[in-house]
Amino acid sequence: MIKKFIILIFIFIPIKALALIEVDITRGNLNPLPLAVSPLSIDETSRKNFEQILDKDNIGSEISLIVENNLRTSGLFNPLDKKAFLQAPDIANLKPRFEDWNLIKAQALITGKVNYINDKLRVEFRLWDVLAAKEMMALAFTTVPTNWRRVGHIISDKVYERLTGEKGYFDTRIIYVAEEGPKTQRIKKLAIMDQDGANNKFLTLGNELVLTPRFNPASQMVTYLSYFKNMPRVYLLDIETGTQEVVGDFPGMTFAPRFSPDGKKIIMSFAKDGKSDIYTMNLETRLVERITNHPSIDTSPSYSPDGKYITFNSDRSGYQQIYVMKNDGSDVKRISFGNGLYGTPVWSPRGDLIAFTKLHKGKFYIGVMRTDGTGERLLTENYYQEAPSWSPNGRVLIFYRETKTNSKGEGFSAKLWSIDLTGYNERLIKTETDASDPSWSSLLSN
Amino acid sequence: MRLNKILKNALLVISAGIILTACATKKEVAVEAPKKEETKKEETKKEEVTKIEKIAGQMQGDVYIGTDSVKYLADGVADRVFFATNESILTTASRETLRAQAAWLRANSNITVVLEGHADERGTREYNLALGERRANAAKDYLMTYGVSSDRITVISYGKERPVDSGSNPLAWSKNRRSVTVKAN
Numbered sequence: 001m002i003k004k005f006i007i008l009i010f011i012f013i014p015i016k017a018l019a020l021i022e023v024d025i026t027r028g029n030l031n032p033l034p035l036a037v038s039p040l041s042i043d044e045t046s047r048k049n050f051e052q053i054l055d056k057d058n059i060g061s062e063i064s065l066i067v068e069n070n071l072r073t074s075g076l077f078n079p080l081d082k083k084a085f086l087q088a089p090d091i092a093n094l095k096p097r098f099e100d101w102n103l104i105k106a107q108a109l110i111t112g113k114v115n116y117i118n119d120k121l122r123v124e125f126r127l128w129d130v131l132a133a134k135e136m137m138a139l140a141f142t143t144v145p146t147n148w149r150r151v152g153h154i155i156s157d158k159v160y161e162r163l164t165g166e167k168g169y170f171d172t173r174i175i176y177v178a179e180e181g182p183k184t185q186r187i188k189k190l191a192i193m194d195q196d197g198a199n200n201k202f203l204t205l206g207n208e209l210v211l212t213p214r215f216n217p218a219s220q221m222v223t224y225l226s227y228f229k230n231m232p233r234v235y236l237l238d239i240e241t242g243t244q245e246v247v248g249d250f251p252g253m254t255f256a257p258r259f260s261p262d263g264k265k266i267i268m269s270f271a272k273d274g275k276s277d278i279y280t281m282n283l284e285t286r287l288v289e290r291i292t293n294h295p296s297i298d299t300s301p302s303y304s305p306d307g308k309y310i311t312f313n314s315d316r317s318g319y320q321q322i323y324v325m326k327n328d329g330s331d332v333k334r335i336s337f338g339n340g341l342y343g344t345p346v347w348s349p350r351g352d353l354i355a356f357t358k359l360h361k362g363k364f365y366i367g368v369m370r371t372d373g374t375g376e377r378l379l380t381e382n383y384y385q386e387a388p389s390w391s392p393n394g395r396v397l398i399f400y401r402e403t404k405t406n407s408k409g410e411g412f413s414a415k416l417w418s419i420d421l422t423g424y425n426e427r428l429i430k431t432e433t434d435a436s437d438p439s440w441s442s443l444l445s446n
Numbered sequence: 447m448r449l450n451k452i453l454k455n456a457l458l459v460i461s462a463g464i465i466l467t468a469c470a471t472k473k474e475v476a477v478e479a480p481k482k483e484e485t486k487k488e489e490t491k492k493e494e495v496t497k498i499e500k501i502a503g504q505m506q507g508d509v510y511i512g513t514d515s516v517k518y519l520a521d522g523v524a525d526r527v528f529f530a531t532n533e534s535i536l537t538t539a540s541r542e543t544l545r546a547q548a549a550w551l552r553a554n555s556n557i558t559v560v561l562e563g564h565a566d567e568r569g570t571r572e573y574n575l576a577l578g579e580r581r582a583n584a585a586k587d588y589l590m591t592y593g594v595s596s597d598r599i600t601v602i603s604y605g606k607e608r609p610v611d612s613g614s615n616p617l618a619w620s621k622n623r624r625s626v627t628v629k630a631n
């Protein structure tokens with residue numbers, strides 16, 4: 001399905017100016033860059049056509065709202081109030097009157113135009129440097145009208161990339177577990193949504209317990225744990241076709257699955273006789289390989305982005321700690337030595353950091369450390385939170401948080417949250433139901 | 447060594463008791479003079495004390511010893527055993543329960559069982575799945591040493607997914623750290 005609707009045609013209009021504006025994303029940004037997202041202009045015929053197809057009064061404004069919302073939630077930008085804009089969208093797109101935009105303190109300006117051409121949606125947009133009075137970027141896309149939200153996300157990614165120098169993460173999706181019902185009998189379903197919470201869809205019915213879905217970084221496949229027929233096993237799900245299959249033929253529980261960076265293998269734990277070890281299965285050859293062999297619990301494996309190393313947690317020292325080893329299981333080294341227990345290590349897509357969950361003195365933390373265990377930095381503390389997953393550009397972590405119940409055992413909730421690598425910009429991600437176990441997809445386009 | 451640990455736990459409980467009584471006495475002295483507000487405080491304090499004592503009566507160390515969620519497979523055959531935090535070691539009480547289960551299973555040789563291993567909510571999901579499996583296997587091994595054949599026992603872990611007590615307190619967690627023997631036929 002996805003493939004079919006990525007008929008996006010990029011027309012690159014050459015970039016003329018050098019950027020004067022730069023956003024530093026390596027530090028906590030307490031002064032987000034003020035910018036103006038002018039509503040995309042639209043002619044009356046196009047507006048009516050899209051109103052009919054998409055049931056949206058003004059698709060130009062809707063797309064610009066998506067851009068505005070994305071840039072705001074990144075914490076790096078401060079989209080200004082549209083009421084203060086002095087110039088009409090259509091004229092601004094031709095040639096902004098920079099003094100006007102300067103007056104409202106916008107440092108960057110996004111303008112654009114939407115057209116209805118041969119049943120297609122054509123969107124062009126421009127990014128302007130207000131201080132230098134120059135165009136920084138101009139792009140146009142043509143796609144099917146139902147793709148309009150993705151156009152907004154792609155524009156956001158382009159702007160983010162142009163202004164920060166790093167790839168964006170807006171044209172992405174989150175797979176997670178939707179939760180309902182009392183804490184003692186939770187009903188759990190696989191669900192998927194756009195990164196901004198739109199287009200939520202349930203992928204299973206809730207008849208069996210499902211846990212820990214993870215995206216294949218190379219395709220639209222998902223691996224997860226299902227208690228189908230009361231046998232907890234790792235499954236593979238194709239979200240385009242809906243087909244599911246058990247991964248491997250293990251005489252016991254398999255769990256904690258993740259894909260290798262090339263998407264060709266699944267790495268997971270297999271529990272037998274009170275011991276959990278790490279295994280891989282090659283999805284093409286079906287070859288199963290045992291990676292660890294230890295009487296302890298070895299689980300939550302995650303590959304380095306080059307596929308050469310694996311991080312995992314093990315209680316071989318007596319308590320749950322984080323380890324790194326070569327991808328064949330050799331050269332196992334413990335890397336977490338701080339106070340408390342460490343779990344759920346996930347290697348950053350940039351390769352330099354490992355995100356983790358830490359339990360210390362009754363509190364749960366999400367943190368990061370370098371891959372040799374140095375430079376531990378705790379980003380957030382709470383009653384219960386775990387399972388960080390990286391945005392594809394390695395700048396944001398998504399995780400879930402559970403609340404403490406009151407003396408009657410009431411008031412339980414589970415929600416998705418995100419936080420920047422800097423430790424700033426902590427945000428609740430709204431979901432229709434309670435939610436846990438989020439996993440971030442790669443960028444869908446580019 | 448294990449006995450040592452239990453003794454230590456018992457000592458802890460006793461000393462905690464002493465400290466609590468000590469606190470209570472101290473408070474009473476202070477109460478004599480001042481007024482209503484103090485008495486109110488005193489009351490809540492007393493309430494807290496009884497609550498803690500209640501917990502102390504239901505837990506040994508941090509292992510649950512009460513009967514709150516316990517069901518019975520047969521007369522006098524409790525269906526579950528409890529564990530300390532992050533542990534899968536069987537306590538003396540657990541072994542006694544499992545010996546009763548083994549005797550019942552030997553007497554009813556047509557019955558097969560599923561051992562369901564569980565963890566409390568204070569751990570990461572994946573680790574807890576493994577921990578539940580380890581706990582259920584500890585129970586399985588013990589049943590086997592008392593003459594129950596392994597082909598009559600299936601093990602399944604639910605990790606922290608199926609708590610019996612939805613509380614967020616040490617007593618609730620202690621009830622949730624368990625291996626439950628369930629009749630499968």
